[in-house]
Amino acid sequence: MAGIRLDDVSKVFGGHTALEHLSLDIADGEFFVLLGPTGAGKTTTLRLIAGLEKPTTGTVSIGGEDVSTWSAAERDVALVFQHYSLYPRYTVRENLEFPLKSNVRRTPRAEIDARVAKAAKTLRIEHLLDRKTDRLSGGEMQRVSIGRAIVREPRAFLMDEPLSNLDAKLREALRAELKDLQMTLGATVLFVTHDQVEAMSMGDRVGVLNEGRIIQIGTPYEIYNKPRDLFVAGFVGSPAMNVLEGEIAGDRIVVRQGALELPLEAAGRARLGAASGAVAVGIRSEDIRLGPDQPIAARVHDVENHGVEQVVTLRVDDCQLRATVPAIHPVAVESTVRFGLDQAKLHGFDPRTGLRLG
């Protein structure tokens, strides 16, 4: 296994800058997730590392060596895609063997058989080895796709939204399997996704990408609790962090979006640093409290039942906030409730730059 490094990489396609000043340092054996919305440049980054594109400027290194000019085959990394691209009229075994049978490699027959058997065992697809791949379920096909990468014993795995095509339940199950697999193999994995739940549950570290730039790299805990800017704050976490723009006025924040004044106590003030004047205040849904003694009145716009908890959308004038409350408290749509904010969990951002304050 090997580490992967991008140094100040940029990629320009004709008039369009897909990636700008991108630097990444993925340690050997790390499960690194590249997270961002559609169009952010995640797939382009992956293709650059794989050797399917060359950087316009900057360098790509694998295992400490500059591979920027190397071809894809020479880089010895394995790709797993969202759409499996299995050979439909071949069996699972034949699909797994395929990468090892090229003339360039000249892997001996015994070695091919051993690797195929080991990959099939790890992925629990031994019973499917003689089945044609067009007769497999989505989850089975994805396992074969991963198996085809494993048999190559590459220096790193590059996965481009490999679970996006699967049913929600299967995605959940395969997430755990993939993470387990990575830990067992000690593999270096770069996993690309737009799904922040996937990123949080699988990543050792997560790089948040938007419009071709890395905004923040950190552990799931770090990007969730200390988002570097409004984009990360809104993208990581579900429901999205509530953000309100307003003015700090002594012991309250006057919110511009509607007739709403948020109390600002010492603990909250401390979280906003030395800020005064205009501020964008963020509060996560689990840090909003509902109760008869709370300071602010609101109407219930919507209630979503999430089993263990409810997500309640609160409406004050034309301002909306989402609060997560335990399932046991019944809340009715269009009823009036009172809410307050956990001051110690306030986030402050500069409304002009979007950057974190405090």
Place this chain on the structure above:
Amino acid sequence: MADISLVDIEKFFGESYVIRKLNLEIRHKEFVVLLGPSGCGKTTTLRAIAGLEEIDAGEIRIDGKAVQRLQAADRDIAFVFQLYALYPHLTAYENIAFPLRAMRENRTAIDGQVKAVAKALGITHLLGKRPSALSGGDMQRVAIGRALVRRPKAMLMDEPIGSLDAKLREGMRTELKRLHLENDSTTIYVTHDQIEAMSLADRIAIMNDGVLQQVGSPGDVYRNPANLFVAQFIGSPVMNITAAAVAADDAATTVTIGAGDGAFGFSPELARRLGAAGAAPGEELTLGIRPEGVVVARSAAPGHVPVEAHIIEPLGAYDIVDLKVGRQLLRARTTSGFVGRPGETVWVRLDETQTHFFSTRTGVALAAGARA
């Protein structure tokens, strides 16, 4: 809006028995979600209601009238497809106006209706654009607008937000629900995503292999799953499932999980209730408990068993901790950062009010634990 009844519906695709004697009542103004894995028959059922598929047996009634022999166009139902199916050569305005023009309404009336629907969906500023200039979320809104503008008896939606980014899906869920309420619609919605179903539905109809597994409110199917399939399909992360051996005396019921991997204490009434529900003494059962039902403490406490914390998944607002109970793995939901690091010993008990028991042979739910 309408009452819709599915009576003994059956459907074959060649040899494949895809819908197996399905019965379902959908009430006027209800939001019903057909939920299940790929291939369970939910989309086929929806298409059959719409008239896009024929059924081989049974009746489909809308407001008491049998419609299974009527063409789709004559059923007064609107369908929203997963991949929008917008007319690429028409603007958003023209796409939404299309069904009204087909019904030969007058121009002023059409204009009024299109603009009203666009306002409700927040797409007034997009009306002059063609689909190629629209994002996925915007295209889906136009597709919904095109369905809504006809004020149909029922709105049928086939995974309408499935192809959108996760973040966009969240926002669209609230919009869809509000639209349903504001339009007094009857809505039938198909998805494989149980979070979507739980968030949107008045009632959820869960299907597997063409068979209805359970129909109930989100709260019902979450707290009282009728069988193992429902128990494991609803709820994220998935419910913990282990083998369970039940032994009882007057003081307590002891439940041993796995192959003697760990023993937990429950009230003496539990054994009696399981017996009353049909469990034979000594019969091996299947135990199910959701991660939030696995209660974790950092020090020894009465009724708690010491176990080793394995992997900790930080999910932001909470953590999911894998606990090694002998050779069994149980996943517990804790507050963020509650368990410091993998390898730590913690103390665990199972909340009786959230513990489910199922027949190992049939998968059917027996008595749950005591209700609080």
